[in-house]
Amino acid sequence: MNSNMNKTITYFAAALFLFVLWDILALLLRNPALPRPVPALIAFFEIFPQSLWRHFLISTYRVLVSLFIGLAIAVPLGLYLGREPKLDKWVSPQLYLTYPIPKIALLPVIFAIFNIGDLSKIILIVLIIFFQIIVTTRDAAQNIPANSVLSVLSLGATPGEIYRHVIIPACLPEIFTAARISLGTAISILFFTESFATFDGLGYFIFEAWSRVNYPEMFAGIIAISLQGFILFLILDFLQRRFCPWLYT
Amino acid sequence: MLTLNSVSLVYTNGKASVNALVDINFQIEQGKSYAIIGPSGCGKTSLIFLMMGLLHPTKGEILFNGKPLLKPHRDTALILQEYGLLPWKTVWENAALGLKLRQVDEKEIKCILERVFEELELTECIDRYPSQLSGGQKQRVALARALSLKPKLLLMDEPLSALDALTRENLQEVILKLIKRYQMTSVLVTHSIEEAVYIGQKIVILSGRPGRICAQIDNPEQGTDGYRKKTSYHEKCSEVRSLLEVYSQ
Numbered sequence: 001m002n003s004n005m006n007k008t009i010t011y012f013a014a015a016l017f018l019f020v021l022w023d024i025l026a027l028l029l030r031n032p033a034l035p036r037p038v039p040a041l042i043a044f045f046e047i048f049p050q051s052l053w054r055h056f057l058i059s060t061y062r063v064l065v066s067l068f069i070g071l072a073i074a075v076p077l078g079l080y081l082g083r084e085p086k087l088d089k090w091v092s093p094q095l096y097l098t099y100p101i102p103k104i105a106l107l108p109v110i111f112a113i114f115n116i117g118d119l120s121k122i123i124l125i126v127l128i129i130f131f132q133i134i135v136t137t138r139d140a141a142q143n144i145p146a147n148s149v150l151s152v153l154s155l156g157a158t159p160g161e162i163y164r165h166v167i168i169p170a171c172l173p174e175i176f177t178a179a180r181i182s183l184g185t186a187i188s189i190l191f192f193t194e195s196f197a198t199f200d201g202l203g204y205f206i207f208e209a210w211s212r213v214n215y216p217e218m219f220a221g222i223i224a225i226s227l228q229g230f231i232l233f234l235i236l237d238f239l240q241r242r243f244c245p246w247l248y249t
Numbered sequence: 250m251l252t253l254n255s256v257s258l259v260y261t262n263g264k265a266s267v268n269a270l271v272d273i274n275f276q277i278e279q280g281k282s283y284a285i286i287g288p289s290g291c292g293k294t295s296l297i298f299l300m301m302g303l304l305h306p307t308k309g310e311i312l313f314n315g316k317p318l319l320k321p322h323r324d325t326a327l328i329l330q331e332y333g334l335l336p337w338k339t340v341w342e343n344a345a346l347g348l349k350l351r352q353v354d355e356k357e358i359k360c361i362l363e364r365v366f367e368e369l370e371l372t373e374c375i376d377r378y379p380s381q382l383s384g385g386q387k388q389r390v391a392l393a394r395a396l397s398l399k400p401k402l403l404l405m406d407e408p409l410s411a412l413d414a415l416t417r418e419n420l421q422e423v424i425l426k427l428i429k430r431y432q433m434t435s436v437l438v439t440h441s442i443e444e445a446v447y448i449g450q451k452i453v454i455l456s457g458r459p460g461r462i463c464a465q466i467d468n469p470e471q472g473t474d475g476y477r478k479k480t481s482y483h484e485k486c487s488e489v490r491s492l493l494e495v496y497s498q
């Protein structure tokens with residue numbers, strides 16, 4: 001309880017510090033594109049209950065679905081690759097050849113094939129975070145101490161039980177790290193894909209306010225997208241505490 | 250109980266190959282306690298893994314009660330060099346794992362573990378994670394996990410080598426007591442001459458790499474009251490020491 005209090009206070013102080021920096025920057029630049037924090041916050045609280053919440057929810061939905069699908073595909077594959085060196089020897093070169101391709105360049109192709117809807121946005125995000133997750137997970141699975149596996153094998157465990165009691169829990173902290181990194185990536189890519197030929201989502205909201213030169217509203221959108229990242233990060237943190245209690249002793 | 254017939258083990262990693270063990274002929278008789286001693290890297294761990302059924306001989310055969318040993322036998326339990334506890338499971342979950350994998354129901358697991366924990370003075374550590382334990386406590390958890398399965402053959406790979414002298418002697422007593430009480434056959438790998446002589450009724454001396462059995466010494470006074478303080482104990486120690494010096498070159 002006490003540490004929760006401390007954490008809240010720390011977050012609050014950090015947020016305050018950021019707002020102060022922002023204010024100083026705004027005062028120095030004197031450019032309408034960077035409003036001071038108070039008017040931006042007022043705009044946020046005014047517009048959020050009216051229309052912003054809908055864009056917020058739609059974007060959050062897209063991010064969550066993409067992250068979930070990305071994890072559901074890449075984690076099992078990564079774990080398996082990490083434990084099957086022979087297979088990994090074949091798959092690794094394919095991964096390393098395709099990893100550096102900027103998949104975002106495939107956006108027109110994906111939009112042409114799957115139309116400009118949620119599906120193509122989700123496919124693009126999954127395509128990009130898939131690589132981050134599979135590589136991290138595979139490396140984690142490769143680095144599991146042999147003793148952990150052997151001691152459980154000596155108890156008569158089947159391969160499935162080895163996954164359940166050793167490999168999955170051993171890799172869980174790295175899987176959470178990969179999820180955190182992918183979350184940041186997913187939000188950025190979504191913002192980009194929502195910036196054109198779309199009529200909802202935070203990306204659309206921000207660009208639309210920009211085109212009307214309504215900077216306070218644009219900043220309300222920026223606050224919303226930051227808040228989205230922050231809340232999703234907190235949720236991942238909470239889940240990690242729930243599922244990796246041994247890390248917090 | 251366990252028979253090794255001209256067992257050899259070669260590790261191959263790609264082109265490189267390491268001769269770990271050569272022509273091991275060895276018979277483990279029911280109810281006896283064995284100590285295996287040899288220089289570092291001579292293949293002691295490999296030998297234990299072979300006896301556990303975790304590795305398979307490159308040449309020769311291993312029989313458990315006359316039948317070829319192809320996978321870990323349910324009457325054999327193993328304690329690893331670095332304890333082999335799972336960091337993500339609590340002390341209780343670690344100790345319960347063997348029983349759980351054997352589909353023993355929760356109530357019975359509780360009943361068995363409570364007794365073993367009391368015996369090993371672990372009761373207050375039940376909810377901790379391995380990272381919160383001392384070396385001696387970790388070792389007792391590993392013992393608890395092995396004993397909960399009521400093994401007939403207990404294999405131990407340098408179980409005490411990471412502990413300070415007093416904890417070490419204390420745990421040697423504990424091990425001796427448990428071997429007697431549970432009427433187990435036991436094989437202890439160690440690089441400590443004192444430990445080998447204190448615990449082994451039969452002391453097996455391995456040569457430097459590749460490991461071969463150079464000598465098997467009977468130690469009839471092992472287990473008698475106050476053995477550690479007797480002159481015969483010290484004489485046995487020097488006998489083993491001089492043999493080791495001869496063979497470890």
Ligand SMILES: Nc1ncnc2c1ncn2[C@@H]1O[C@H](COP(=O)(O)OP(=O)(O)OP(=O)(O)O)[C@@H](O)[C@H]1O
Pocket residue numbers: 260261262267268269288289290291292293294295296440458
């Ligand atoms: N997986 C492996 N691949 C290749 N070589 C190995 C492997 N495991 C062990 N070896 C080699 O086999 C030899 C015997 O190893 P082992 O671990 O059995 O020795 P040990 O007597 O237990 O050593 P220590 O006293 O350090 O515990 C060593 O030279 C080691 O380098």
Ligand SMILES: [Mg+2]
Pocket residue numbers: 293294295330406407
């Ligand atoms: Mg060893």
